[in-house]
Amino acid sequence: MHCPVLHLQENSLTVxxxxxxxxxxxxxxxxTPEEKILERTLNLxxxxxxxxxxxxxxxxxxxxxxxxxxxxxxxYGVQLDEDSWxxxxxxxxxxxxxxxxxxxxxxxxxxxxxxxxxxxxSYCTKVLAVDADSTKLxxxxxxxxxxxxxxxxxxxxxxx
Amino acid sequence: MDLEEDMRPKLSxxxxxALSFASNIVLLLPTNIDEQQLATLFSEALQKHLxxxxxxxxxx
Numbered sequence: 001m002h003c004p005v006l007h008l009q010e011n012s013l014t015v016x017x018x019x020x021x022x023x024x025x026x027x028x029x030x031x032t033p034e035e036k037i038l039e040r041t042l043n044l045x046x047x048x049x050x051x052x053x054x055x056x057x058x059x060x061x062x063x064x065x066x067x068x069x070x071x072x073x074x075x076y077g078v079q080l081d082e083d084s085w086x087x088x089x090x091x092x093x094x095x096x097x098x099x100x101x102x103x104x105x106x107x108x109x110x111x112x113x114x115x116x117x118x119x120x121x122s123y124c125t126k127v128l129a130v131d132a133d134s135t136k137l138x139x140x141x142x143x144x145x146x147x148x149x150x151x152x153x154x155x156x157x158x159x160x
Numbered sequence: 161m162d163l164e165e166d167m168r169p170k171l172s173x174x175x176x177x178a179l180s181f182a183s184n185i186v187l188l189l190p191t192n193i194d195e196q197q198l199a200t201l202f203s204e205a206l207q208k209h210l211x212x213x214x215x216x217x218x219x220x
Contacts, residue, residue, distance in 0.1 A: 089188060097186065101184065101186055103184065107181075107182070109174075109178075116188070159174075159177065160169055160173055160174070160177050
């Protein structure tokens with residue numbers, strides 16, 4: 001595969017995120033399938049590097065090792081804030097729950113970054129996700145796009 | 161963990177809100193809760209917000 005990174009001086013780059021950004025600038029003018037795959041891979045590198053930096057020299061390293069339990073598609077650019085690492089439900093558990101209690105419409109209160117809401121969306125006709133934290137909802141929107149969910153309605157509101 | 165004092169919002173408030181528009185409720189709670197207190201809170205909330213003829217099932 002033709003890779004434009006060969007023309008860059010890698011010595012001047014410090015972190016994977018910088019590499020990803022520069023390569024994205026280079027590849028943005030190309031539209032071939034190979035270039036699209038490369039761009040997607042670089043997006044993954046950048047987002048993983050961002051998530052990883054949260055845990056560097058931290059006691060929370062335990063949760064980093066559980067990342068694929070929480071989101072199987074973590075490497076596709078799934079976003080979580082610091083609180084969500086504690087409160088997220090493993091994807092397999094959420095899937096079991098969604099299959100067990102599936103019904104036409106579900107309201108998920110305090111949805112956070114959407115571990116449960118995304119699973120419910122694959123079994124229910126319509127899912128309403130409510131949370132007061134707009135940052136978490138932005139992450140949820142990103143995660144919903146990664147999982148290809150289109151029947152999820154996000155509401156920024158206090159549940160009570 | 162006390163479901164009323166250690167939780168914000170309180171479980172009784174959540175139940176009251178949820179029962180006002182839904183009959184099927186799934187709660188995700190930590191494991192270190194007092195199950196006796198959970199049953200009591202559910203019982204009180206159901207008595208207050210559901211008609212007496214409605215049957216209910218609590219799975220833990």
